[in-house]
Amino acid sequence: MSSYDRxxxxxxxxxxxxxxxRRAAYLRDLLSRFGxxxxxxxxLACGTGSMTIEMAGHGYDMIGVDASAGMLSVAQQKAxxxxxxxxxxxxxxxxxxxxxTVRGTICTxxxxxxxxxxADLRETVRRVSxxxxxxxxxxxxxxxxxxxxxxLANNSFVRESDDVxxxxxxxxxxxxxxxxxxxxxxxxxxxxxxxxxxxxxxERSYDxxxxxxxxxxxxxxxxxVFDEFAPTEPAADAQRIxxxxxxxxxxx
Numbered sequence: 001m002s003s004y005d006r007x008x009x010x011x012x013x014x015x016x017x018x019x020x021x022r023r024a025a026y027l028r029d030l031l032s033r034f035g036x037x038x039x040x041x042x043x044l045a046c047g048t049g050s051m052t053i054e055m056a057g058h059g060y061d062m063i064g065v066d067a068s069a070g071m072l073s074v075a076q077q078k079a080x081x082x083x084x085x086x087x088x089x090x091x092x093x094x095x096x097x098x099x100x101t102v103r104g105t106i107c108t109x110x111x112x113x114x115x116x117x118x119a120d121l122r123e124t125v126r127r128v129s130x131x132x133x134x135x136x137x138x139x140x141x142x143x144x145x146x147x148x149x150x151x152l153a154n155n156s157f158v159r160e161s162d163d164v165x166x167x168x169x170x171x172x173x174x175x176x177x178x179x180x181x182x183x184x185x186x187x188x189x190x191x192x193x194x195x196x197x198x199x200x201x202x203e204r205s206y207d208x209x210x211x212x213x214x215x216x217x218x219x220x221x222x223x224x225v226f227d228e229f230a231p232t233e234p235a236a237d238a239q240r241i242x243x244x245x246x247x248x249x250x251x252x
Contacts, residue, residue, distance in 0.1 A: 018050070018109065020050045020051055020054050021054055022229065023051065023054075023108065023229075024051055024054030024055050024057075024058060025058075026229060026230075026242075027051075027055065027106050027108070027139055028055065028058045028060075029231070030137075030139050030224075030226075030231065030242070030244050031060075031104050031106075031137055031139060033231070033244075034137045034223060034244060034246055035135065035137070036103045036104040036136065036137045037059075038059055038060065038061075038103075039060065039061060039102075039103035039104075040060070040061045040062075040063065040100075040101075040102045040103055041055060041060040041061065041062055041063070041102055041103060041104045041105065041106065042062075042063045042064075042065065042098070042102045042104070042105040042106070042128075042131070043055065043062055043063065043064045043065070043105075043106055043107075043108075044065055044093055044096070044105055044106065044107040044111065044124075044128065044140075045065070045066055045067075045093055045107055045108075045111030045112075045114070046064035046065060046066045046071075046072075046075060046088070047066055047068075047071050047075070047109070048071050048074040048075050048078065049064055049071075049072075049074070049075025049076070049078050049079055049086070049088070050078070051106070051108055051109075052064040052075065052079070052084075052086055052088075053078060053079055053082050053084050053086070055106065056079075056082075056084045056086060057084075060104075062084075062086045062087075063086070063087045063088075063089065063098065063102065064086055064087070064088045064089070065088075065089045065090075065091050065093070065096060066088070066090065066091075067090065067091065067092040067093070068090075069090050072088045072090055075088055076088055093107075093111070093112075093115065093120070093124040093127075094115065094120045094123040094124045094127065095127075096124065096127040096128065096131065097127075098131045100131075101131050101132060101133040101136070102131060102132060102133070102136065103132075103133060103136050103137070104132075104136055104137040104138070104139065105128050105131075105132060105136075105137075105138045105139070105140075106139050106140065107138075107139075107140035107141075108140065108141055109141065110141060110142055110143040110203065110240065111140075112124070112140055112142050112206075113142055113143045113203040113204055113205060113206075114201060114202070114203055115204070116177055116202045116203070116204040118206075118210075121206065121214060122214055122217070122218075125138075125214050125215060125217075125218050125220070126218045128218075129218040129219050129220060129247060132247045133247070134247055134248065134249055135246065135247060136246070136247045137244060137245070137246055137247070138215075138220055138244070138245045138246075138247065139242065139243070139244045139245075140242070140243055141228065141240050141241065141242045141243070142205070142206060142211070142240065142241060142243070143203060143205055143239065143240055144205060144234075144238055144239055144240065144241055145176060145205040145207060146236070146237055146238065146239065147205070147239035147240065148172075148176065148177075148178050148203070148205040149172075150237075151239055152170040152178045152180075152203075153170060153172055153178075154170060154171055154172055155170050156168065156169045156170070157170075163186065163187065164184055164185065164186045164187075165184070165185040165186075165187075165194070166182055166183065166184050166185075167182070167183045167185075168180065168181075168182055169181045169182075169183070173202065176204055176205045176206070177202050177203065177204045177205075178202065178203050178204075178205075179200070179201075179202050180200065180201055180202065180203065181198065181199070181200050182198065182199040182200070183196060183197075183198050184196065184197045184198070184199070208225065208241075211243065215243075215245045219247055219248045219249065220245035220246065220247055220248070221245060221246050221248060222243060222244070222245050223244045223245060223246050224243070224244045225241055225242070225243050225244075226241065226242045226243075226244070227241070227242070228240045228241065228242060
């Protein structure tokens with residue numbers, strides 16, 4: 001079972017500040033800037049499909065891929081309710097296997113940081129390249145080493161909605177990895193009690209030089225490194241950056 005399957009029930013309520021519409025408009029502008037204004041686009045690690053649906057609203061034919069069946073169940077229902085015809089596939093990022101090529105791929109909200117083994121990162125990029133047509137675009141964001149060391153660090157955070165209370169605890173593990181524990185407390189109003197469940201996962205930060213090298217190894221040329229919400233150079237203390245890369249003639 002994916003570590004996010006239980007989280008799926010709470011994910012949307014606890015991420016209502018993500019600003020999906022704003023992020024999707026920004027991604028649309030970046031894809032368009034590099035020539036992908038329509039056609040088939042992959043949302044890699046799509047979660048509950050909020051970004052996938054937003055991008056479909058911008059005219060792209062979307063495919064959503066995620067390793068969590070629970071997340072995809074929520075995504076499929078949301079797409080149906082929104083009247084969107086989206087293909088969702090249950091696959092790990094490093095096992096991506098599509099029926100053909102796409103014009104572009106997006107991967108958002110630090111999903112690549114969840115690949116804590118560099119070999120998995122490389123295999124994921126290799127597979128994205130394999131299923132991207134020449135001239136296609138790969139746009140993704142990553143949490144920065146600064147965020148892991150100075151913001152997440154060994155800190156705790158609290159999030160809550162009407163239905164669930166969440167305690168986020170981070171713990172530095174090595175120089176570039178953070179172990180994250182999420183404790184959910186869900187209220188049963190009939191019994192006036194709270195039930196606790198726990199999720200654990202790790203995130204690894206990758207420096208920009210390594211990301212460039214991996215992308216170039218598999219036929220991508222980095223065309224821009226941007227701020228999280230604007231096509232400008234990120235600040236030194238940026239917590240998340242966006243990278244746009246264009247696929248060359250790699251066929252490996």
